[in-house]
Amino acid sequence: MLGRGIVEGMLETARNFLGSYVSRERLTTVQYPEERLAHIENARSFPFLVYDGADWQAGMRCVSCQICEKECPPKCIYIEKSVDKKPDAVGRPQNYPKVFNIDVSVCMSCQICVEVCPFDAIKMDVEYELGAHDRFGGLLLDKQRLSKSNEYYHRIHPTEAAAVDAALAEERAKMQAKQQAAAAAAAAKAAAPVAATPSAAIPSAPATEGKA
């Protein structure tokens, strides 16, 4: 009979109308500024640079190898290498980025930079409230704005960060062993007292220690 389908459809909307008052399943809206969705660990927005320790400049893991700059599909990363060197996360003396800019208005959040980075220096942030009044200045993130601490990294991607820290600690231990061996060899060879151990310059990662 004419109208049956229409009546069925109207019952369906009535069911949803009433259902939206009783069931959270149906009313999925999240009232954004007041309530927010639970943080999803794998989520990603834009890249940031990880640093260890308290000083973002000293602890910067990036060694400005420029692989991410090369691999970035939309070419939104700009890096200038430093002339001098500083010890990196595992204690090797390395260059550091003098300039490291990411234009997040160009970035497409693909996280290929993260995948190709051999130093675990660049990771994906979850910050999404990045509105700016100035399209060029506001969205062109420089080194300082990009730098976020390792603790922050642990907070947003705990599983991943723990794995990274474990790998880094292993590297560092290897590096230290190597350096000690080298130092011992040097000491044995020259029999001269070695003053400063390079390991003192290594910023310690508190999170790793806490875990250990």
Add this chain to the structure above:
Amino acid sequence: MTIGFLILAIVTMAGVVAAMSMRHLIHCVLALTLGFAGLAMLYLQLEAQFVGLTQLLVYVGGVAILAVFAIMTTHSSEPVARPGTSYWLGGCVVATAVFILLAHAIEKSGVGARTMPAAPVGGVKEIGVALMSGYILPLEIVGLLLTAALVGAVVVATGEGSGKR
């Protein structure tokens, strides 16, 4: 002659004059509609509710829309150049002459001197009774005609529909 009548008369006249003098065909129809509406209001003012409202329903709701449709479907919704009416002066003279003649005749005939009957109360009922008694035959004929037209329209419409597909 009350103020209301005066206003309505002016509105009606303005509408009708505009309907004749405006360049754009659609504007003419809209102005004519104003004239119709003014006329309906005059009927209402004379307490002839049924006639007034029927005037509104039929003329404003029907005839005007029909005219508009006719104009729209037969392209000429664009303004046309004013047709060569160089005789408008002559026309005015003739119209005035006819008006004066008629007015004079009416004046002479003594219609104005007759006393008006009181306005009928509840016009609808009277009209209904009149239609159903004195004018039953014309009413039925008109009804039959309209029914035939309606049936014909439906037949034409269905024939077209099934013939296409």
Add this chain to the structure above:
Amino acid sequence: MTRAVAVDQMFVTLNHALVAYVPAVWRPLASAVLGVVTVMVVFLTLFALTVLLERKGLGRMQNRYGPNRVGPWGILQPVADGIKAIIKEDVVPQSADHAVHFLAPVLIVVAAFLNYAVIPVGRGMALTDLNAGVLFFFAISSMVELGVFMAGWASRSKYSLFGAMRAIAQMISYEVPMLLAATATVMVAGTLSTTRIVEMQATYTGQIPHWFVLTPWGFTGFCLFMVAATAESNRSPFDLPEGESEIVAGYFIEYSGFKFALFFIGEYLGMMATSAMAITLFLGGWSAPLACLQWFPTWGWFFVKLVALLCGFIWMRGTLPRLRMDQLMNFSWKFLLPMTLVNLVATGLWRFLPVGWERWLICGALVVVPYALLGRSINWQGRKVAVRRYRYAE
């Protein structure tokens, strides 16, 4: 009981009290002005509430919250909308016919307001008691078509022209079944006066009121009237004239700012007016649904019924997709019109058959059988529609 009567008649009393301050010569005018202002204020408020109700209701039907930011629970949303409409720039297309473009929304709103002149909102609360009230309503409704045409034509846009053509064709087509559905009531009531029609329904047998909707012909007439009213007020599923997915916004595509708001007001006022007419004709106007509920003021009942009908409109809008132009016409001329004619016959029989269950049976059968037959044979586009079965490869 006297207190109930006092509450019921408080607006009438207030009106008299206020008018008493005016010199006797001006009293009719003052009374009229007072009435008109009241109607405008009340129905504009109701319009705002309806918009809010619609947005909230649609939201809930679609599992959303609906507006909930302006004021507590979003109740000030219509105010915000109104302010926005007023302060927005009024853009008129260069090629538009400016005078007509301006007059169209005004005409629509004026016509929509005129409709309320004959609606009895409560006992003794109609602005005017015309003895051709029903006719007045339809005469005024037909003026809206002209406004729609003016809007569509004056905008000089192809989409608006489409919208106007659709709107006029649709409104003319649905005016006929609407009038015929109303005629059934007029036949039984024997009057065109809305006040009289309501008074006839405001009597009771036991607890049951004598509403026309509680008869076979009345129920059919009510349904047909409401369907036609939906089309008359361009509401979904008959919202082809604005068909936003096809012709963008139809006849008011080139309107912005307050003129657009006027169209909006006009549409809702039209919807409310036709609902009010349906209440008057079939749902007993201001009368209580049960005799024991008469303590509630009559105007209260009227508005309760009105809001209920508006909710029905909103519900339909939240559910149904839109018809197509040819289907719309088919539906009007090949289904609604025959049904209204059949209903007229049923009404006539009801009037002259003796009271009793036979009357119910005959009249009921007379409307149900054609409904089933017409519904089965309704010809949407040269063939019938049906749910299909599907086969699967392997």
Add this chain to the structure above:
Amino acid sequence: MSSAMHPAMDMAAERGMQLSPAGESGVQLLEVSMGPQHPSTHGVFRMDVVLDGEKVVKLKPVFGYLHRNHEKIAEKETYLGNMPYTDRLDYICSLTNNWAYALAVEKLAGIEVPERAEYLRVITAELTRLQNHALLIGFLMQDMGASGTPLMYAFREREKIQDLFEALTGSRMMSNYMRFGGCRVDAPAGWLAEVGKMVASFPQFLDEFEALLTGNEILMARTQEVGVVTRERAVNAGLTGPMLRASGVNYDIRKVDGYGIYNRFPFRVPLGEHGDTYDRYMIRVLEMRESVKILEQALKEIPDGPIQDPKTKPRNFRPKVGEAYGRIESPKGELGFYLISDGTGTPYRYRVRPPSLINLTLLEEMCLGHNVADIVVILGSVDIVLGEVDR
């Protein structure tokens, strides 16, 4: 009709209200430019429509407003660098796009994919299909004027699927998930259980959806016998996907190629008979039901193990000289990537076979003789995404 921004639009604007010569019924023809700014062209798509009253006598699709040199850019990017760009082709189904591209590269370089990764691919692809079809039906109803209700229901379900995608791939739409020889990351703990929950609740949504729509007289009247494509025309025009199957052709690449591990899943392929819009709607509903079955089976069978071929590293990926064509049954049809490698790190030639564009070729034929209102419904039933049409 919007302001002139494009030479072709200028022409239309010049014509303005001018009317074309009379059509066969003697009434003047009206030329309307629907789009590129139009509520139901699904993006920046334009149709130059010539109308006789409301009847369509001519329709010229105009696209390219969203052209962004996808294929040429790809020839400058590394193989890996192209992966995120494929997300943006058909942005509703980024995971199937990923898969099609990964498949082409894997064919080119002869890479094996681990078992678990194959299952993850099937799961994500079928979730994508659910989301695409639900969304498409929602949009179709929106085009039909259903004031958003079915669309919001579809969005509600899509939201759940997107939450799952975010938990897996890190992004709701632009997943960039698949890699040559596997997937980027493994499913996080509890993810498969979440998918199971979602899949278990999906049939209920479908039932509700169908109660709202399938039997609705207005919907049937609007879609049945509208936009008919015959079997022969569908095959000749190269239609694929639900469009083709709605015309009754049994062609599903999941069955034909059995790519990935699809030959392990005993799903059925629904076929239409009339080839009209209603069939295209129903085929999608039925396909969703089949996808649910595939998902249930995949979730039951998924093994543990690696998700990435250890021999393939993302960086410095240089496949040997050669060419390959990888295709999958994307929700919209046959999505193919054709690659020529010259041994360097970037493809020598990169070509997309976009199902949306090729399914669109019959648009005029489907629309002729129908009403203006039918155009949007037919266009909606074709299921286009302008990101893929224009590339």
